[in-house]
Amino acid sequence: MSQMSRDDVLNKIKAGESLAGLDLTEIDLSYETLKGVDFTNANLENARLQNSNLEGANLSGANLNKAFIFGSNLHNAILDNASCEETNLQDTNLEKASMKNANFYHTALLGSNLDNADLTGSNLTRARLKRASMRGTILDNANMQNAHLVRSNLTNASLKNANLENATLTNAITDGANFDGASGI
Secondary structure, eight states: OOSSOHHHHHHHHHTTOOOTTOBOTTOBOTTOBOTTOBOTTOBOTTOBOTTOBOTTOBOTTOBOTTOBOTTOBOTTOBOTTOBOTTOBOTTOBOTTOBOTTOBOTTOBOTTOBOTTOBOTTOBOTTOBOTTOBOTTOBOTTOBOTTOBOTTOBOTTOBOTTOBOTTOBOTTOBOTTOBOTTOBOO
């Protein structure tokens, strides 16, 4: 459990302080404005960030395992090398987010907007991406084994050298998508 209270964290944010490297395990920051906040390498395991505005936030290397981030705004956020195992990102805006080499193992991204996001080299094994919008998304070298992509929109997405072994693409829109070197399709 976080050593800091919700009020302590919000006061740090209001003062423009960084939250990099802090233990924020199980913190509840739901419905808060967290635009541009620096959470680099922070531990946000089991955190509640439902419907929060994290636009432009830096979550590089953060531990977001099992966090509840349902319906939040992460437009232009940075999640490079973040760990999001079994995280709930359903109905979340991740448009133009950088998520290179991030771990999204068994993560819920149902109905989320990942348009023009960069997931190069990310692990999306068993990720649930049903109805997700991934127009123009970069998924090069991503591991998407057993990913559930039913009715997702991959228009103009790049999946070069992606691993799609046992991925479900039923009724997915793949117009203009680049699958050069992809396996399992």
